[in-house]
Amino acid sequence: IIDNVVQKGRVADESFSCRPNPSKVVYPDDSSVEGVRTLLRMLKEDREVEATTIATADEKGYDGFMYVIKL
Secondary structure (H helix, E strand, O other): EEEOOOOOHOOOOOOOOOOOOOOOOOOOOHHHHHHHHHHHHHHEEEEEEEEEEEEEEEEOOEEEEEEEEEE
């Protein structure tokens, strides 16, 4: 189980860049967006795993976690 894989939609938003931008307030480490993107690419290419993402929403916004299982 991998937590924080949606990150308020930033992972899927291709226009979101991890370049420094002092005017935005996001997660403590914006590089986590690139980390999740890298993980998703790796999982997509791995034929030995199945994965699904479950979205979560609350007063702070939305995020999600991923359930991954090795076949």
